[in-house]
Amino acid sequence: MTNVSGLAYLPDNGRSVQKQRSEAVLRSLCNFTKIIQMKIGLIVNPIAGLGGKTGLKGTDGEKAIAEALRLGGTKESAKRAEQALRPLKFLTDKFSTITCTGEMGEYVCKNLGLTPTIISVSTTNTTKSDTKNAVTKMVEQKVSLILFAGGDGTACDILESLDGNTPILGIPTGVKMHSALFGTSPSSVGVLVSQIVKDGYDSFPIRAAEVMDLDENLRKHELIQTKLVGYVNIPDNQLLTQNPKNHAIPTDDQSIEGLSQFFKKNLRQDAIYIVGPGKTTYTILKKIGITGTLLGVDVIKGKTLISHDVNEHQLEALPTNSPIYIISGIIGGQGFLFGRGNQQITPKIIRRVSKKNILVIATPAKIHSLQEQSLLVDTGDKKLDHELAGYIKVRTNKHNTHVMRIKAA
Incomplete structure (x- = not known):
């Protein structure tokens, strides 16, 4: 049975085939967009x-x-x-x-x-x-x-x-x-x-x-x-997920040699330095005559090793009558300054040292490996992470520094 427009009607309910098809499409769309638990x-x-x-x-x-x-x-x-x-x-x-x-x-x-x-x-x-x-x-x-x-x-x-x-x-x-x-x-x-x-x-x-x-x-x-x-x-969200650590970054020998010369000249004999882990810091210590820890945290006073491969309790027990600095490298490809591999340096210790006494070092190759050209901190203390946010000088050689932004991860 058809009407003047040529549309078919079903005698049982009076609805056109076209209308039924439209309703079927609508139901299909609703099924596609419904919220799924x-x-x-x-x-x-x-x-x-x-x-x-x-x-x-x-x-x-x-x-x-x-x-x-x-x-x-x-x-x-x-x-x-x-x-x-x-x-x-x-x-x-x-x-x-x-x-x-x-x-x-x-x-x-x-x-x-x-x-x-x-x-x-x-x-x-x-x-x-x-x-x-x-x-x-x-x-x-x-x-x-x-x-x-x-x-x-x-x-x-x-x-x-x-x-x-x-x-x-x-x-x-x-x-x-x-x-x-x-x-x-x-x-x-x-x-x-x-x-x-x-x-x-x-x-x-x-x-x-x-x-x-x-x-x-x-x-x-x-x-x-x-x-x-x-x-x-x-x-897929590259802003909220981290990059892999670079595993084939070429060593910038000239940069590390320059950094070694800088610390040979500028380490204060009355100051204590907490030295973070990594190949860069390990090599620098070795060049100034100190056998440090590749994957651990060491403590030096002037150019003398006073504690090797320390934990948080040993760091918290450091004397209070000497100025204290942190020397920290960064993780190539990721940019983490704190919170990856150096958890011995706790928020309590970072606050005691203060941001102005954090000495960040990196080779140019590591800086260039960072996709966003910024450093990340994930100390476990969100308030401290935001206090550290801002800008900091990263030393890359005896005479050169690079100003970089720090962000809370």
Whole structure:
């Protein structure tokens, strides 16, 4: 049956085929744009970063964990995970959480008022096997994103059990964080994940990111070299995620020689210098006759080594009757000044030294490797991070400095 316009009508309800088709298209569009409740996986490595302030460069293995605790190390990962997830507590109608028992995520969720689905793991001494098993179960439950609080070691464990598609994002918590899959800070992770959840889609733009780790064989020979372990997918936001640490930056011998000459001439005999880790500082100390620590923090007075490979408690016990300076390099490719590999230099110590007594050094190659030409700080104290923000001189040679901006990560 047709009308004068030629449109067909169905005799049962009087609606034209054209109208029914329009309604079908509209229903399809509504189905496409409807809000989907995301599934977010959360894994907290409870011992990640435990060795940072105690000067152990990491906590891989039971002996390292025991030693970190003996030295007074405190667990930091849960606090930083809570900081990252705090913005999500106001969006609970838009996502659900899957996490692990106890310290591996359950306690963090409950502190924030979240009601997660729980994956059972060891409730005493958690291991990398617990992490791998948790990842496998989260992938089976088709989570949209796996958040983890840890460092490069945790990232490598996750990579081993991850399928090729599930995106992950690291809450920076460990000592070693050379990989590109971490947010620049816990707050940045919170901002990024909140944006994804608010958009209401089960999928979001992603990009490939490098998983890096230190080459332990070379480290035994006092050489720093990171190696590429693999690639993972992460949310695509280069402003809120960090770059990988450059692992093939050419050494600028002329710059380091000039820096060595500068410190030979200008180190005050009555002053104490806290010297941060890294190849640049290690080489400079060596050139002025001091055998320092490649991956640790040393203390010198004038040109004399007074403490080797120190922890936070040793730094806090430094005498108060001498001026104190911090000599710190930067991480090539990332730009971190504090919060990566030098957690022994705590907010308390930085405040005691003050920004005006922080001596930043870098070769031109490291400065040129920074995508945004700025330095980042992630001390764990947001107020201090903002106090440090602004501009600082970075010495690149005996006579040359480069003014750079510091930003809170």
